[in-house]
Amino acid sequence: MNIHIFTEESLYSKVLLQNYFKYINYDNHIFIFRKQKPKYRVEGSTLVDKLEFFDNIFTLIFKLLPLALKANWVYIHYLPYGPSLLMYWLFPKISKKATWIIWGGDVYIYRKKANTLYSKFYESLRKKVIPIFPEIASFIEFDALEAKRVYNSNALYFKILYPLPIELNDFSRTSAPNINENITILLGNSADPSNNHIEALKILSRFNSQRIKIICPLSYYSDKDYIESVIKFGNAIFENKFIPLLDLLGANEYSVLLQSIDIAIMNHDRQQALGNIIPLLYLGKKVFLKESVSTFDYFRSANCVIYRIESIYTLSFDEFIAIDQKTKDENSMNIYEISSTGYSMQLWKNLLNRHSDD
Numbered sequence: 001m002n003i004h005i006f007t008e009e010s011l012y013s014k015v016l017l018q019n020y021f022k023y024i025n026y027d028n029h030i031f032i033f034r035k036q037k038p039k040y041r042v043e044g045s046t047l048v049d050k051l052e053f054f055d056n057i058f059t060l061i062f063k064l065l066p067l068a069l070k071a072n073w074v075y076i077h078y079l080p081y082g083p084s085l086l087m088y089w090l091f092p093k094i095s096k097k098a099t100w101i102i103w104g105g106d107v108y109i110y111r112k113k114a115n116t117l118y119s120k121f122y123e124s125l126r127k128k129v130i131p132i133f134p135e136i137a138s139f140i141e142f143d144a145l146e147a148k149r150v151y152n153s154n155a156l157y158f159k160i161l162y163p164l165p166i167e168l169n170d171f172s173r174t175s176a177p178n179i180n181e182n183i184t185i186l187l188g189n190s191a192d193p194s195n196n197h198i199e200a201l202k203i204l205s206r207f208n209s210q211r212i213k214i215i216c217p218l219s220y221y222s223d224k225d226y227i228e229s230v231i232k233f234g235n236a237i238f239e240n241k242f243i244p245l246l247d248l249l250g251a252n253e254y255s256v257l258l259q260s261i262d263i264a265i266m267n268h269d270r271q272q273a274l275g276n277i278i279p280l281l282y283l284g285k286k287v288f289l290k291e292s293v294s295t296f297d298y299f300r301s302a303n304c305v306i307y308r309i310e311s312i313y314t315l316s317f318d319e320f321i322a323i324d325q326k327t328k329d330e331n332s333m334n335i336y337e338i339s340s341t342g343y344s345m346q347l348w349k350n351l352l353n354r355h356s357d358d
Contacts, residue, residue, distance in 0.1 A: 102138035165313035191221035284328030
């Protein structure tokens with residue numbers, strides 16, 4: 001028996017399980033959600049029988065712990081600050097048979113100042129636990145290397161990719177916008193302050209008189225004060241050209257949105273928003289990232305053309321919006337090779353087969 005531990009159900013966990021049902025024999029796998037009772041269902045499958053929900057310290061001790069001790073292997077999908085770190089520390093038998101599957105924020109959380117007893121305690125546990133894990137998996141190797149550097153880990157690295165909510169082949173690639181139409185800019189992927197929205201809006205302010213509209217997703221985060229500050233700032237500079245999205249869109253709705261985008265500004269300081277960047281590149285959209293983030297070098301190494309946010313300061317508007325058809329086509333071809341559902345599920349098979357107890 002192998003167990004998968006998720007912090008909570010998300011769109012990506014749903015899609016992963018859906019593709020497990022299609023491509024992988026999950027008979028010897030159990031999927032555990034720790035914060036939220038999973039609502040996921042696959043018609044005609046028995047996958048529902050493989051879902052568990054442990055939402056407090058008691059179920060953690062009396063249900064999750066025995067399962068983890070008994071398991072052949074443990075897959076940790078995101079490593080949060082929380083009581084589960086105590087389990088991995090107090091019972092190294094579990095940690096020694098675990099793969100930490102990186103999401104991004106669970107690596108770079110160390111950059112936040114540990115200025116509370118809570119954060120100091122859990123960060124100290126991470127420093128003890130992470131070196132025990134024999135394997136670390138992530139889409140971008142640099143993130144795993146950063147985790148290994150910061151936490152003095154000698155873990156083996158394995159490439160992994162969560163399948164996208166929408167299969168790339170299901171997207172409709174469109175031609176360049178008409179010269180008289182507005183240029184639609186996607187700013188960020190959520191309301192998380194890690195998007196650095198206000199900094200990005202300041203950079204874009206030089207184009208506030210141009211034919212643009214800025215779509216700014218502001219969901220996936222609960223800090224109302226931060227959301228209101230971004231909306232106030234965006235409205236002050238761009239007025240009705242700034243369009244905040246406060247509601248969480250479904251996969252199909254979001255795919256339609258991405259197809260309508262001309263330019264994406266992802267102003268994160270760490271790896272984030274892969275589920276947006278990958279389809280945007282496939283669709284031939286112009287994507288700006290900070291040169292310092294691991295995703296910038298990764299996509300460049302995959303022969304994709306990525307643009308530096310820092311360059312916007314010196315670009316004319318025509319230069320800012322320009323992207324030739326050859327670049328679009330090559331980005332689309334190169335991104336498909338490294339992120340199609342078939343490719344991502346082969347990566348999962350490679351990882352899971354290492355620990356099969358059949």
